[in-house]
Amino acid sequence: MTSALAYAEANFDKFVAQLEDLLRIPSISTDPKYAPDVRRAAEWVVADLLDAGIKHAELCETDGHPIVYAEHIVSSDLPTVLVYGHYDVQPPDPIDLWDSPPFEPVIRNGDLYARGSCDDKGQVFMHLKSLESYLQTGTELPCNIKMLIEGEEESGSVNLVPFINANKERLSADVAVISDTAMFAEGVPSITTGLRGMAYVQVELTGPNRDLHSGVYGGAIENPINALARLISKLHDKDHHITVPGFYDGAQLMTEAELVEYKKLPFDETAFLKSVDVASARTDGGISIHQAITAHPTLDVNGIWGGYQGAGAKTVLPSIAGAKISMRLVPGQDPDAIVDKLRDWFVSNTPPTMKLKFENLHGGKPVLVDTDQPAMQAAADAMEQVTGKKPLFSREGGSIPVVADFKDLLGLDTVLMGFGLNSDAIHSPNEKFGLDRFRMGIGTIIRFLDLYASRNRN
Amino acid sequence: MTSALAYAEANFDKFVAQLEDLLRIPSISTDPKYAPDVRRAAEWVVADLLDAGIKHAELCETDGHPIVYAEHIVSSDLPTVLVYGHYDVQPPDPIDLWDSPPFEPVIRNGDLYARGSCDDKGQVFMHLKSLESYLQTGTELPCNIKMLIEGEEESGSVNLVPFINANKERLSADVAVISDTAMFAEGVPSITTGLRGMAYVQVELTGPNRDLHSGVYGGAIENPINALARLISKLHDKDHHITVPGFYDGAQLMTEAELVEYKKLPFDETAFLKSVDVASARTDGGISIHQAITAHPTLDVNGIWGGYQGAGAKTVLPSIAGAKISMRLVPGQDPDAIVDKLRDWFVSNTPPTMKLKFENLHGGKPVLVDTDQPAMQAAADAMEQVTGKKPLFSREGGSIPVVADFKDLLGLDTVLMGFGLNSDAIHSPNEKFGLDRFRMGIGTIIRFLDLYASRNRN
Numbered sequence: 001m002t003s004a005l006a007y008a009e010a011n012f013d014k015f016v017a018q019l020e021d022l023l024r025i026p027s028i029s030t031d032p033k034y035a036p037d038v039r040r041a042a043e044w045v046v047a048d049l050l051d052a053g054i055k056h057a058e059l060c061e062t063d064g065h066p067i068v069y070a071e072h073i074v075s076s077d078l079p080t081v082l083v084y085g086h087y088d089v090q091p092p093d094p095i096d097l098w099d100s101p102p103f104e105p106v107i108r109n110g111d112l113y114a115r116g117s118c119d120d121k122g123q124v125f126m127h128l129k130s131l132e133s134y135l136q137t138g139t140e141l142p143c144n145i146k147m148l149i150e151g152e153e154e155s156g157s158v159n160l161v162p163f164i165n166a167n168k169e170r171l172s173a174d175v176a177v178i179s180d181t182a183m184f185a186e187g188v189p190s191i192t193t194g195l196r197g198m199a200y201v202q203v204e205l206t207g208p209n210r211d212l213h214s215g216v217y218g219g220a221i222e223n224p225i226n227a228l229a230r231l232i233s234k235l236h237d238k239d240h241h242i243t244v245p246g247f248y249d250g251a252q253l254m255t256e257a258e259l260v261e262y263k264k265l266p267f268d269e270t271a272f273l274k275s276v277d278v279a280s281a282r283t284d285g286g287i288s289i290h291q292a293i294t295a296h297p298t299l300d301v302n303g304i305w306g307g308y309q310g311a312g313a314k315t316v317l318p319s320i321a322g323a324k325i326s327m328r329l330v331p332g333q334d335p336d337a338i339v340d341k342l343r344d345w346f347v348s349n350t351p352p353t354m355k356l357k358f359e360n361l362h363g364g365k366p367v368l369v370d371t372d373q374p375a376m377q378a379a380a381d382a383m384e385q386v387t388g389k390k391p392l393f394s395r396e397g398g399s400i401p402v403v404a405d406f407k408d409l410l411g412l413d414t415v416l417m418g419f420g421l422n423s424d425a426i427h428s429p430n431e432k433f434g435l436d437r438f439r440m441g442i443g444t445i446i447r448f449l450d451l452y453a454s455r456n457r458n
Numbered sequence: 459m460t461s462a463l464a465y466a467e468a469n470f471d472k473f474v475a476q477l478e479d480l481l482r483i484p485s486i487s488t489d490p491k492y493a494p495d496v497r498r499a500a501e502w503v504v505a506d507l508l509d510a511g512i513k514h515a516e517l518c519e520t521d522g523h524p525i526v527y528a529e530h531i532v533s534s535d536l537p538t539v540l541v542y543g544h545y546d547v548q549p550p551d552p553i554d555l556w557d558s559p560p561f562e563p564v565i566r567n568g569d570l571y572a573r574g575s576c577d578d579k580g581q582v583f584m585h586l587k588s589l590e591s592y593l594q595t596g597t598e599l600p601c602n603i604k605m606l607i608e609g610e611e612e613s614g615s616v617n618l619v620p621f622i623n624a625n626k627e628r629l630s631a632d633v634a635v636i637s638d639t640a641m642f643a644e645g646v647p648s649i650t651t652g653l654r655g656m657a658y659v660q661v662e663l664t665g666p667n668r669d670l671h672s673g674v675y676g677g678a679i680e681n682p683i684n685a686l687a688r689l690i691s692k693l694h695d696k697d698h699h700i701t702v703p704g705f706y707d708g709a710q711l712m713t714e715a716e717l718v719e720y721k722k723l724p725f726d727e728t729a730f731l732k733s734v735d736v737a738s739a740r741t742d743g744g745i746s747i748h749q750a751i752t753a754h755p756t757l758d759v760n761g762i763w764g765g766y767q768g769a770g771a772k773t774v775l776p777s778i779a780g781a782k783i784s785m786r787l788v789p790g791q792d793p794d795a796i797v798d799k800l801r802d803w804f805v806s807n808t809p810p811t812m813k814l815k816f817e818n819l820h821g822g823k824p825v826l827v828d829t830d831q832p833a834m835q836a837a838a839d840a841m842e843q844v845t846g847k848k849p850l851f852s853r854e855g856g857s858i859p860v861v862a863d864f865k866d867l868l869g870l871d872t873v874l875m876g877f878g879l880n881s882d883a884i885h886s887p888n889e890k891f892g893l894d895r896f897r898m899g900i901g902t903i904i905r906f907l908d909l910y911a912s913r914n915r916n
Contacts, residue, residue: 030770091772094669155770182674196673200771208734211552213885215654215856216640218786219756220730220747222740225781226759229690236684272678276666279810282680289678298677301684302774307761308782312488312613313658313819314549315784315857316760316885323683324766326773328676352737361771398673399773427671427774 001142001450004133008442015129015442016112016435018048020105022087022121023114029065029088030155038151041087042066045149048128053135054145062159065151069170072131072145079456080144081375081449082173082412084402085124085180086153089116090427097429110435117433119426123179123419124149126441133446142453146173150402153180156200156362157401164409174456175375176406177448179441181418184394188266189387191379192416194295194395195403197329197366199338200302203228203346204322204357211307212317222353224321225306231349232323235299239285242299242327244338244345252332252368254295262291265394275423294395298328324361328397335363364401365408373413378452379444383417386443417444459600459908462591466900473587473900474570474893476506478563480545480579481572487523487546488613496609499545500524503607506586511593512603520617523609527628530589530603537914538602539833539907540631540870542860543582543638544611547574548885555887568893575891577884581637581877582607584899591904600911604631608860611638614658614820615859622867632914633833634864635906637899639876642852646724647845649837650874652753652853653861655787655824657796658760661686661804662780662815669765670775680811682779683764689807690781693757697743700757700785702803710790710826712753720749723852733881752853756786782819786855793821822859831871836910837902841875844901875902 008015027041028034042059049057049070057070065088073080092102092115100106105114112122127147134141148171150160164171184190207224208217237243254262267290273281283292292298306321308314327338339360350356370376371393383391396416406412419441425431466473485499486492500517507515507528515528523546531538550560550573558564563572570580585605592599606629608618622629642648665682666675695701712720725748731739741750750756764779766772785796797818808814827834829851841849854874864870877899883889 030772031768091766091768093766093768097668154772198673198773200773208736210555210734210883210888211886212734213856214756214758214760214784215656215786215854216880216884217734217751218758218855219750219754220739220741221734221736223758225762226690226694229687229759229762230694232684232687233691236688276668276670276675276679278666278679281678282809282811283678292677293675296677298672300672300676300681300775301687301765302672302772302776303765303767304683304687304762304779305767307759308549308551309761309763310489310549310551313782313784314488314612314760314885315656315658317758318760321762324771326672326771328673351740353740396673397676398671422674425668426674427772428669430668 001446003137004139004446005443007137008129008133008446012439019112019122019125022125023105023116024103026103027088027151028091029152031091035065038065038088042068042151045087052128052132054131060163062163064159067151067163068147068149070147072141074141074144077457078143078453080146080173081452082146082148082171082176083127084176084178085127085149086120086151087124087149088151088154089121090119090154094429099430107435111432112435113430113432115431117431118420118424119431120153120180122433122438123441126179126419126438126445129442130445130449133442142450146171158362160402161405161409164405168410171410173412175373176412176414177417178400178403178414179417179419180400181396181398181416182420182422182424183418184265184392186421189383189389189391190394191376191391192396192418193369193371193393195367195400196397197333197335197364197401198326198399199329199335199363200324200326200361201339201342202322202324202359202361204320205350206320206355207353208317208319211319214315214317217317221317222351223317224354225318227351227354228306228321228323231346232301234349240282241284242297244341246341247338248297250332251297251330253330254291259291265290265392293397295330297330297333300326302326328399329366331366331368333366335365339363364399365404367403367407369416370413374456375413375415375452378455379415379417379448382444382447382451385447386440417448459904461595462597462904463901465595466587466591466904470897477570477580477583480583481563481574482561484561485546485609486549487610489549493523496523496546500526500609503545510586510590512589518621520621522617525609525621526605526607528605530599532599532602535915536601536911538604538631539910540604540606540629540634541585542634542636543585543607544578544609545582545607546609546612547579548577548612552887557888565893569890570893571888571890573889575889576878576882577889578611578638580891580896581899584637584877584896584903587900588903588907591900600908604629616820618860619863619867622863626868629868631870633831634870634872635875636858636861636872637875637877638858639854639856639874640878640880640882641876642723642850644879647841647847647849648852649834649849650854650876651827651829651851653825653858654855655791655793655822655859656784656857657787657793657821658782658784658819659797659800660780660782660817660819662778663808664778664813665811666775666777669777672773672775675775679775680809681775682812683776685809685812686764686779686781689804690759692807698740699742700755702799704799705796706755708790709755709788711788712749717749723748723850751855753788755788755791758784760784786857787824789824789826791824793823797821822857823862825861827874828871832914833871833873833910836913837873837875837906840902840905840909843905844898875906
């Protein structure tokens with residue numbers, strides 16, 4: 001392990017340069033016109049795995065973007081770690097808010113700026129480089145490794161579950177490890193123990209069969225934008241409580257006891273609001289911000305459109321208005337059941353003046369991780385060895401549906417060992433990843449594999 | 459006059475071909491990138507006026523798009539008619555809903571399809587060709603003619619009032635004539651006696667200072683799209699009554715007596731709804747559709763935007779959401795006062811989580827025309843001679859602010875002699891103008907000038 005750690009230190013600059021190459025590929029999975037770039041990124045990852053010395057790495061076709069699968073089996077006596085990550089990225093828009101082009105990586109003040117630098121190319125790359133550090137120093141890996149790196153995480157992972165189902169044997173392992181989450185705060189190492197699930201739909205209202213002149217028809221023909229706004233506004237009550245019937249049914253909201261523990265975490269509400277320049281929070285019934293963003297369900301409109309959006313004025317009464325709406329879910333809420341409830345709500349609330357089109361775009365189940373699993377302790381110890389601090393256990397508001405899929409389909413627990421920060425602006429302009437954290441992650445993973453293997457020989 | 463009518467008949471196909479040339483110029487005034495085309499259209503009109511035999515025609519610079527001014531003074535004994543029209547057009551989007559390219563005119567079933575074919579290139583062109591029909595047959599015009607053809611009607615006419623103020627002497631006349639309105643229905647000749655005014659604003663809400671990950675911030679940071687939807691929905695109550703305080707103050711809504719007369723007009727509500735494929739109307743307090751779209755104030759959202767509008771899903775909590783909102787006004791409502799009331803409403807209703815940006819894009823005063831003016835009778839008689847039917851007097855829902863400006867600044871009454879149809883889809887995809895109405899308009903204008911002049915010598 002010592003030589004692996006030394007190799008990682010000695011080759012850190014090379015690692016960063018390689019990551020920059022990967023970040024230059026605009027692997028935007030949600031927009032079909034980037035499909036060739038997505039494939040290029042997958043091929044790049046396979047090549048890097050083979051260069052690192054991994055015994056087997058291949059590009060697996062799906063109905064959508066390819067999945068990268070790799071494995072390095074040392075011995076059946078050793079435990080097997082399944083590493084999951086994704087090489088696809090979010091769209092960069094609004095493009096004009098980036099200080100430097102999203103796919104031309106640059107380092108400023110020790111941070112690497114590029115779309116995907118943190119989510120998730122930078123974090124999954126820490127695993128590749130950890131394995132390389134072992135293998136390129138003639139050191140065998142301390143445990144068996146399998147890697148599943150998909151290209152559709154940012155577009156719903158529609159082909160992931162079919163792939164897992166078709167490859168259960170191949171993917172069998174003792175534990176899964178994912179680095180796609182954030183630390184609690186700068187200098188506060190932490191391991192994520194809970195994730196919100198997600199339901200994502202698109203709603204479209206059609207009023208008149210064509211765009212109309214607002215002077216000739218306005219006042220009698222209902223405007224789909226006004227109608228859509230009315231529907232959206234009805235989805236929350238004045239206390240910001242979601243009004244869809246049955247939405248909270250079965251939701252495992254935080255218990256009083258959990259809240260007591262949770263309130264001990266060093267969460268700075270003022271700094272949180274200041275970081276996004278917002279005067280005050282708006283939470284469901286006034287619960288704490290930290291609870292609201294990590295352990296409570298939400299409903300957000302992620303996009304809206306209709307009518308004329310260009311310069312100046314156009315007096316149009318539009319035919320169509322649409323919106324993308326997503327809900328973050330907590331354990332006990334099923335994405336499909338929630339979508340059905342929302343669909344029923346829209347069907348019964350859409351006025352007779354409008355035609356409704358409702359699409360379920362994708363969803364993911366929420367998860368709570370078992371904090372007593374052995375790999376969790378190994379991860380905590382590895383992190384403490386690197387940072388000198390005991391990591392906190394905390395929940396995160398984002399969604400990584402595969403964690404629930406691994407549990408359901410492969411019976412695997414997952415360790416969420418993330419090195420991002422909320423300030424890394426993932427899904428936003430100027431996404432970045434701190435090179436100090438990139439270094440910390442590699443060191444932690446090298447140690448984790450060693451600690452976990454030594455304590456869990458079969 | 460007889461030879462003029464004969465010339466118009468003989469040269470009708472040439473007139474149509476010339477109009478097609480004008481329609482090929484994309485003179486979209488609201489979008490700065492079309493400025494060169496707007497100018498090209500102005501120059502085309504000047505050239506056509508001079509070819510027609512008009513004594514003087516020139517392109518007048520403004521701070522925006524140029525104004526075309528022309529005059530043909532025969533004798534101080536004769537009355538002077540000021541013709542107003544506009545050579546600019548609305549943007550064609552949504553472009554994909556056009557059956558043929560908006561700036562490549564085609565004739566189908568006797569209708570000429572192109573952006574601007576009816577609004578207003580086709581209608582103003584009827585005047586040019588009427589004058590040509592007199593002058594190219596060696597017949598002097600029966601009265602003095604002045605023409606004011608602007609290029610900013612579809613973008614708020616911001617430079618028109620300054621031009622009128624600077625040229626009051628030059629523009630002095632006995633009556634104004636505008637062909638930029640619709641007939642009551644196919645085969646039902648009519649003259650418009652009232653127009654709604656307009657107030658048009660743009661509203662933008664900024665929540666967080668950048669786009670955020672909805673999983674990391676959702677539930678605590680208010681979403682500007684949700685907030686904007688809530689504000690828009692509050693602008694109408696459940697009876698579709700506008701809630702902005704003082705909005706209806708002073709509005710000259712239809713009196714019981716007027717309504718009795720109005721209800722006699724042959725307005726087919728079923729056909730109206732069927733023509734736009736809408737199941738039912740939604741009017742202020744349930745008033746009749748005809749009253750609602752012509753003689754009652756309205757509030758419509760003409761455009762809305764925010765977040766991700768591309769393919770697939772993006773889990774963004776956007777920084778900004780915006781909307782374009784316009785109000786149609788009736789006599790007694792002042793555009794600036796209405797905008798102030800709406801601004802106050804937004805200022806006091808915007809939540810503390812949002813920053814508000816409110817812009818007044820443009821406005822226009824509503825008008826009621828004096829139906830007893832002599833030119834009105836001449837227009838009615840001319841129309842009856844051409845169509846064989848007595849024209850109806852009716853109000854229209856659209857806005858032509860210059861009518862109020864002519865009254866206020868030049869003391870001129872206006873005759874609204876329009877040959878469009880609501881089914882001409884102005885401001886919509888597949889805008890068209892019936893060639894039969896183009897012919898009818900030219901014949902009517904030739905007769906109108908003769909009738910009006912013979913009855914109103916100074």
